[in-house]
Amino acid sequence: MKILVCEDNFVDRKILCNFLQQYGTVDVAANGREAAEAFEGGITEQERYHLVLLDINMPEMNGHEVLKAIRNLEKEIGAVSSSHAVVIMTTSAEDPVTILRSFREQCDGYIKKPVTKEKLKTELAKYKCFNTI
């Protein structure tokens, strides 16, 4: 399992990485541009990410822009929805507009900050690929 954590806050990044290590290899991106580049790199190297944790509020590119870039890349390579990366947005914004927009842009899930192990566990349990752990 290849996992990409996109988060500009050091503490949040650490929590996510520590928890997700049990599920596979975790790479980190500290801003939106890095996140988009890392995802593209994974696709071109035939080592696609299975799971992406995507902060919405990040410098250089925000989470919405990164999500669009991810889904566009997948479209280009012809990934069907069952094989697309599971993208879970993380943000402290709770307004329904942000949440709706994220789902319209084809995220798979949404975690309200602060991110905790319990919230991550609950969210990941929704996806078959993480149920064995």
Ligand SMILES: [Mg+2]
């Ligand atoms: Mg942030």
